Structure formats: structure tokens, C-alpha cells
Amino acid sequence: MRKKLIKDTSTKNYYEDRFYVPLESKKIDVNETIFKDDLASLDDMKIIKSYVEYDQMVVFIEKNDNLKALEKLRDYGYEILTEISGVDFIEKKGGIEVFYQLLSIKHKRRARVKCFVKQGEFLQSVTALYKSADWAERELYDMFGVWIEGHSKLKRILMPDDWYGYPLLKSYPLQGDEHAKWYEVDKIFGREYRDEIGEENRDSAKVDSKDTFNFSRLYHEAEYGAKPPKEPYLQEYQEEGGVPLVKKVKRDKFKILKKRR
Amino acid sequence: MALHKVDYAKENGLPIVLTTVDKLIQWGRSNSLWAVSYGLACCAIEMMATGAGRFDFDRFGTIFRASAKHAEVMIVAGTLTKKHAEFTRRIYDSMPEPKWVISMGSCANTGGMFNTYSTVQGVDRIIPVDIYLPGCAPRPETLQYALMILQKKIRKEIPRRKQKAKRLV
Ligand code: SF4
Numbered sequence: 261m262r263k264k265l266i267k268d269t270s271t272k273n274y275y276e277d278r279f280y281v282p283l284e285s286k287k288i289d290v291n292e293t294i295f296k297d298d299l300a301s302l303d304d305m306k307i308i309k310s311y312v313e314y315d316q317m318v319v320f321i322e323k324n325d326n327l328k329a330l331e332k333l334r335d336y337g338y339e340i341l342t343e344i345s346g347v348d349f350i351e352k353k354g355g356i357e358v359f360y361q362l363l364s365i366k367h368k369r370r371a372r373v374k375c376f377v378k379q380g381e382f383l384q385s386v387t388a389l390y391k392s393a394d395w396a397e398r399e400l401y402d403m404f405g406v407w408i409e410g411h412s413k414l415k416r417i418l419m420p421d422d423w424y425g426y427p428l429l430k431s432y433p434l435q436g437d438e439h440a441k442w443y444e445v446d447k448i449f450g451r452e453y454r455d456e457i458g459e460e461n462r463d464s465a466k467v468d469s470k471d472t473f474n475f476s477r478l479y480h481e482a483e484y485g486a487k488p489p490k491e492p493y494l495q496e497y498q499e500e501g502g503v504p505l506v507k508k509v510k511r512d513k514f515k516i517l518k519k520r521r
Numbered sequence: 522m523a524l525h526k527v528d529y530a531k532e533n534g535l536p537i538v539l540t541t542v543d544k545l546i547q548w549g550r551s552n553s554l555w556a557v558s559y560g561l562a563c564c565a566i567e568m569m570a571t572g573a574g575r576f577d578f579d580r581f582g583t584i585f586r587a588s589a590k591h592a593e594v595m596i597v598a599g600t601l602t603k604k605h606a607e608f609t610r611r612i613y614d615s616m617p618e619p620k621w622v623i624s625m626g627s628c629a630n631t632g633g634m635f636n637t638y639s640t641v642q643g644v645d646r647i648i649p650v651d652i653y654l655p656g657c658a659p660r661p662e663t664l665q666y667a668l669m670i671l672q673k674k675i676r677k678e679i680p681r682r683k684q685k686a687k688r689l690v
Contacts, residue, residue, distance in 0.1 A: 420604045436638030444606035460642040
């Protein structure tokens, strides 16, 4: 039996700033811009932070205020919710930053509402305000594991229902964890066939020179497990002697056309 | 001279073809391969092109079927995700014997460039494959050639014999 490889990568966090971290973009006070009225529409709410960045207003609010804030902004003129998604800050701050991307056709501008959801906390569903939140929230749940309260059908949308783990978290390995590695084998054949079928070959350029079974030997084909014939077949498509009723093309009797007919 | 005016009795008699029943059956089988249209991603566009007028799969006797129950060859064209793997196996299982599989494109062969958590790294992890067809995406001629090789492979098989399990389980 093959030695069991137990490497539970799902618990390990890989987050670190490995890449180039760009300089912070310029942030402008909202009250100096055209977004002044937009922010004022959120009058009595607690706003943690707000600024204008790349011609978009960004407002940080409390997690429990998301319904109220979006309703006020919708009434102000942000008719469309284009996107909901999250950013994984589990390693740094112990939660996920959820953002709502809004578009106003009436005022011709965009705004972003952000809130911070700690791990294990619930977020209110905004499907009552925006229909488009329905799928976006399911995706948020599927990919980040943010639990949404009040959603009518909170289940996986992109991954299979019995998938383990949340793929867009920074702690999730790109090539999948131990569960992902065996998913289709476990599901279709059962765990007992793991040894027979084997691990996924993640290196698509890998050539096992000792493997004489699984490569298609053109013109040397044999059944699985059978010995390949010593002599190669004739390297031509048509069989020697031809197929019954089909004439064999003779290689030496061709004719080159001077021009297209 | 028109054909109906040939007097075979007067010349050398009717033309006669000699062959074995095995060969005749396999020749018939190889020239009427109905394919279950199983396009999963971009490769499927090339598969459609192969079925269309310019490349014309119909002249090989290959007709795309929407039903697996009438098909004998499955052309897996495109990226197979883990979510979809179960259904691929189910469709393969519902095809009648004898059946063959062409794995079309890098994605179906090895997972291709999608070396990620959600992609099956090769359909041969779940179904036995007869012909692997490389390329991203393979040109329609390549699929045609793959089919011709499959035809040749089928013509070499013996129809009466029980087929051995090809791979996997
Ligand atoms: S092999 Fe290339 S063309 Fe074919 S499905 Fe994969 S990415 Fe698309």
C-alpha cells in the first residue's frame, strides 16, 4: 500500500507580503468633492472612515449597519449593486472585509461600502434591497465562508455542495488541499480506490519513461496491460490491402494540379 | 457507358469482395461512430467546427448526438472541473458498449494550464481514454486525424471477444 500522505494544508496560513506592495493611492476628503451629498445622506449613521479614491467614494461602516446604509444610498440614487465580495484579512485582523460596489445611473458615479466581518460573525443579507445580491452573497459564502443571515438559499454556488474549505481565502493552497486532491476519486469510485488510481499528476509535462501502459503508442497500440507488438504497423492511415470496398491510394501515382479547379 | 448497361454476365461476372465477418462488422462500426457532443470549454468550439460544413464529420459517418444512449464515442472537449466530474462519469456509464473516448485538448488530457484546486488533472482519472489529442485548442484537422486513428484502432479489434476493462477500475 502506498504510504499515506497526510498534509493538512488547510489549517496553515500562507499569508505574507511576498509581492510588490504598491504605494498607497491618493485619498481625498469626501467633503471637498462631488460626493459631499452622498455622504450626507448617511446622516445619523456611524461612519468609521470615508474618503474618495480614484473618483469613487469609499465608506467604512459598522457590520450591523449594512442594510441601513445601503437603503439610504439606494434612496439617494445608487440604483445598482454591481458586486459583493471580500478581502481576506484573517491573518492580520481576524476577519474578512466585505465590500458592496454601487453604481448610480442618476448621478453617474460609483461608490463602495465596506464593512468588517470577524470570523464566526453573521452578516445581514441585502437581497431585500438589491436582487443582484442573491448570487453574490452565495458566492461570498462559497468562496470566503462568510455566513449570511436572512438569505433564502445559502449554499455553495461554484463549488460542489460537499466541498471542504473556502478557496478564495489566503490560507487555501492554490492547488487545493488534501480533500481537493482526492475529491473526484472519493466521489466516483470510493476511498478504497485511492491506491489504484493514485494522486493527481500536477506536472503536465511529466513523462514517466517506465510507464509503458498509459501512453498512446501510435501505430504500436495494444490493450491495457498487453505487450505491444514488436513490429510497428505501417505508418499510413489506410490499412495494407485496403478496407473492403475502399480503394487504396497509391503514393506514387499522385498528380500535382497547376491551378485550383 | 452508363453503369446499368454493363452486362456482367457477359464479361467476367459480378464483382466479388471477400472478407471476414469480424472485419466487416468492425469496418461498419468504425464508419458509423456517433459521438456524444460533450463540449466543456473552448475546445468545444473547435469540435463544433469539425462537425460543421468545412471539415464535415458526417462524411466519416460521425454524427453528434445529444443523447449518450445512442453514442459510441465520447469526445471530451474542454476543461473538466471537479464539480462536473461525477456527471461525466455518469454520462460515460450510460453509453452502451462498445464505447471509446477521445480526450480533446490539453485540459482534458492533463488539466492543461489550470493547475488549480477546481480542475480535474486529466479525464483519465475518471474514465478510460483511447486517444489523447494534444493542443490548446487542437485544430479541427487534428480532431479529424484523431478520429481516423480511432477508426483504425477499432478496425483492428475483434468484435466477438469480450472487451477487457481498459483502465481504472
Ligand atoms: S485545452 Fe485550451 S482550448 Fe481546450 S479547453 Fe483547455 S484552455 Fe480551452
